[in-house]
Amino acid sequence: MKVDLSDKIAVITGAGGILAGNFAVHMAKCGAKVAVMDIDQAAAEKTAAEIRANGGEAIAIACDVLSKESMEEAEKKVVAAFGGYNILVNGAGGNNIKVSTTEDKFSQKAVDDPDMISFFDLDIPLFRRVVDLNLMGTFIPTQVFVKGLRKAEHPQIINMSSMSSYTALTRVVAYSNAKAAINSLTQWLTVHLGPLGIRVNAIAPGFFVTKQNKAMMTNPDGSLTPRSQKVIDHTPLGRMGEPDDLIGLLLFLCDHTASGYINGTVIPVDGGFMATPGV
Numbered sequence: 001m002k003v004d005l006s007d008k009i010a011v012i013t014g015a016g017g018i019l020a021g022n023f024a025v026h027m028a029k030c031g032a033k034v035a036v037m038d039i040d041q042a043a044a045e046k047t048a049a050e051i052r053a054n055g056g057e058a059i060a061i062a063c064d065v066l067s068k069e070s071m072e073e074a075e076k077k078v079v080a081a082f083g084g085y086n087i088l089v090n091g092a093g094g095n096n097i098k099v100s101t102t103e104d105k106f107s108q109k110a111v112d113d114p115d116m117i118s119f120f121d122l123d124i125p126l127f128r129r130v131v132d133l134n135l136m137g138t139f140i141p142t143q144v145f146v147k148g149l150r151k152a153e154h155p156q157i158i159n160m161s162s163m164s165s166y167t168a169l170t171r172v173v174a175y176s177n178a179k180a181a182i183n184s185l186t187q188w189l190t191v192h193l194g195p196l197g198i199r200v201n202a203i204a205p206g207f208f209v210t211k212q213n214k215a216m217m218t219n220p221d222g223s224l225t226p227r228s229q230k231v232i233d234h235t236p237l238g239r240m241g242e243p244d245d246l247i248g249l250l251l252f253l254c255d256h257t258a259s260g261y262i263n264g265t266v267i268p269v270d271g272g273f274m275a276t277p278g279v
């Protein structure tokens with residue numbers, strides 16, 4: 001899919017990662033200039049290098065979405081390189097398997113087995129870190145970048161939600177709570193920033209094997225875990241998502257001529273996962 005994004009300058013956090021990195025590559029292919037941001041400098045450089053190798057324009061910026069100072073520094077670098085920006089994609093986020101219960105439901109076996117994570121083992125600082133990364137890691141860049149978005153033409157923000165945001169998924173309690181908060185934040189920002197003409201939407205992907213969930217979705221030999229098989233069985237299209245499955249919606253949202261009146265939504269791209277409760 002190709003749309004004309006030659007009038008767009010996009011800031012994408014987490015763009016050293018699988019999903020947001022692919023966003024950056026596709027937006028650049030459509031003509032957008034891209035600021036590729038990630039806490040992992042090498043990963044950000046890799047995405048930016050791929051964009052430049054394709055003939056696109058990109059800068060890599062190492063920064064931490066949990067630090068306002070770091071994001072303010074990053075913002076200055078984007079303005080110095082491109083003069084401004086009109087799209088913010090809050091792509092940084094993810095879960096941590098260490099704060100996910102080993103089993104779907106409470107079991108005495110998990111309580112007794114030191115190798116399993118039971119309800120009682122859920123680590124509070126790690127829980128906070130997952131909520132922070134997803135929620136504050138979306139809020140902080142938004143607070144910083146609205147300063148420039150408010151001066152831009154057709155400004156917009158795209159957040160990353162999840163299937164875990166509508167009803168909580170088993171095991172991933174911190175992540176589910178954080179993603180539910182992303183839906184609420186998306187609505188709140190839509191209303192609050194409405195007077196600035198900034199559109200705010202969120203993409204809610206189904207299940208994609210990436211860096212942040214690899215340990216939960218695949219075995220060390222690369223085969224799918226029983227949990228992944230359960231996801232596939234529950235997905236009407238019978239497969240996991242591929243990063244390119246999100247690109248149609250992303251480009252549609254970025255193209256204000258196509259989606260200029262779409263605002264305040266959380267849109268699933270899930271192969272039909274949400275259509276069935278599984279029974």
Ligand SMILES: NC(=O)c1ccc[n+]([C@@H]2O[C@H](COP(=O)([O-])OP(=O)(O)OC[C@H]3O[C@@H](n4cnc5c(N)ncnc54)[C@H](O)[C@@H]3O)[C@@H](O)[C@H]2O)c1
Nearest residue numbers: 014016017018019039064065093094160207208210211212
């Ligand atoms: N993979 C899925 O199935 C899935 C489903 C729904 C939603 N999502 C969401 O999509 C987004 C992208 O995730 P992904 O699956 O591509 O994961 P990923 O691990 O491949 O990418 C996440 C990137 O964020 C970066 N990051 C982590 N902490 C950061 C920080 N403090 N500051 C800046 N960058 C930081 C990481 O270095 C990494 O490159 C996340 O919000 C995730 O929750 C993923």
